[in-house]
Amino acid sequence: MRDRHPDSPVAEFGLYFHVPLCQAKCEYCDFVSWPVEALGPGKRGRIVRALEREIDLAVARHKVLRGRPLDTIYFGGGTPSLLQPAEVERLVRRALKVFEPRGFERSSWDDPSERGSDAQAADARTAGDSARTVEITLECNPTSARGPRIEEYARAGVNRISLGVQSFDAGVLRALGRTHSPDEARHAIHSIHAGGFPTWGLDLIFGAPGSSVESWGRDLDEAVAHGPPHISVYGLTLHKGTRLHERHARGEIDLPDEETQREMFLAARRRLCDAGWHHYEISNYARPGHHSRHNSLYWNGGEYLGIGVGAHSHLAGRRYANPEGLDEYLEATEGARHPGVEEPAPSLRSRRAERIMLALRQCDGADPHRLSRDLGCDFVSEYARETGRLSESGLLSVSTHNLRLTEEGLLLSDTVFEEFF
Ligand code: SF4
Known part of the structure; x- marks a missing residue:
């Protein structure tokens, strides 16, 4: 099985920083993150220093990363x-120095001392340069x-929020355990508009306790009214070990039924597509040209380096995972x-299934010839039984040049993907 698209001289490459700090733990969250106050003094600074240090440790360990186009x-x-904007800038600067930003014109970004007397103008210029080349997203x-x-994040090089x-x-936010109010979200959106970012997006969750089709409709209407170029729409998942899961198990909360x-x-899907967003991935909608390049890189089998506690990497056909324990992670990087x-390494069948799954998550579908190249087999004959079954059940639309989930297939995507494992 190939891990690089043969048309790419060097596979697309993304860098992911995992910042495990939160203000409070949301009721539904199973991500590797801790409330910053609960970590105790000194941890925050150690985490930020470890992120910077790990870039160099990764490059020293993986030859494939040296001079890698980013x-x-x-x-x-x-x-x-x-993170403070200055901390983000330090990490961005380090990354752009260690890797070769694809198509990026090195200028005053490299060395602060070359930024001249008008540092602000230089910052604006470098942020503008990176916007045309490296997509830099901050959640x-x-x-x-x-x-x-x-605005300081924009000057730090961030070009996508x-x-x-x-x-x-407000009721849904409370039920999810979010620490912000609807008005705070509106103010943040106003600030993003004023910040002049070339692109940005917002995330919405459906299926939350206390939500209804009507309240969800109001959420969609307001999201559309704010006009973000990108909208992610996730269904709430109950993860074991979260407070929401426990409360649901105790019968304390009701969730909308299936x-x-x-x-x-x-x-x-209807509301956003009618209003001009393209449904390009099961959970993602974008205005033309505003898809997430970073996430698309995952779906297209690109390579990535994950930095931070619990982060994962995919390099030269191998996968790596950082420990999820903060102390273990900090001790390693500090040492x-x-x-x-x-x-x-997963079995060949599993690796192929994962590649197929990532390709099919994209609503425009997958080219069976490209899949054959990526999988190192004749996809059409190798998976004739699976695609035939899915097509008969109305979950997959199959033609000579394209293979894509139908609307029913989007709703039952897990069932579709299981066929290939
Ligand atoms: S869902 Fe909440 S707790 Fe989890 S990472 Fe996001 S902000 Fe932090």
Whole structure:
């Protein structure tokens, strides 16, 4: 099985920073993150220093990273907007120095001393340059993405904001355990507009406790009214070990039933597509040219380096995982040891299934010839039984040049993907 698209001289490559800090733990969250106050003094600074140090440790460990063309940088979490703009700038600067930003004209970005007397003009210029080449996304929480701070992120090189709104309904936000109010989300959106980012997006969650098709319709209407170039729409998942899961198990909360959730998914698809967004991935909608390049890189089988506690990497056909324990992660990086552990290689069948799954998540579908090249087999004959069954059940649309999930297939995507494993 091939891990690089044969048409790419060097596969697309993205850098992911995992920032494990949050203001409070949301009721539904199973991400590797901790409330910043609960970590105790000193941890925050150690985490930021470890992120910077790990870039160098990774490059020293993986030869394939040396001078590697870089396409995207993504700050995820956690709540990356709890990083100061200066901290984000330091990490961006380090990444752009260590890797070769694809198509990026090196200029005053390289060395602050070359920025001249008008540092602000130089910053604006470098941010503009990177916007044309490397996509640099920062996930933001409405409470920490406001006013001058958001403009400072733009000067730090960030050219794409992903705002975790989740809902504009105060009751739904409370049920999810979010720390922000609808008005704080609105202020953050105003600040993002004023910040002049070339692109940005917001996230919404459907299926939350206390939500209904009507309240979800209002969320969609308000999201459309704010006009973000990108909208992510996720169905709430109950993860074991979260407070929401426990409360649900104790019968303390009611969730919308399956039929209602189905209606909510379809309402989003109708509302957003009618208003001009393209449904390009199961959970993502974008205006033309505003898809997430970083996430598309995952779906297209590109390579990535994950930096931070619990982060994952995919390099030269191998997969690595950083420990999820914060102390273990910090001890490794502070001891100048790269924390990543190579994961056991999955079976060929599983690797192929994963590639097929990622390709089919994209609503425009997959080219069977490209799949054959990526999988190293004749996809059409190898998977004739699976695609035949799915096509007969109305979940997959199959033609000579394209293979894509039908609307029913989008709703039952897990069932579709299981066929290939
Ligand atoms: S802000 Fe995001 S990462 Fe942090 S607890 Fe909430 S859902 Fe989890």
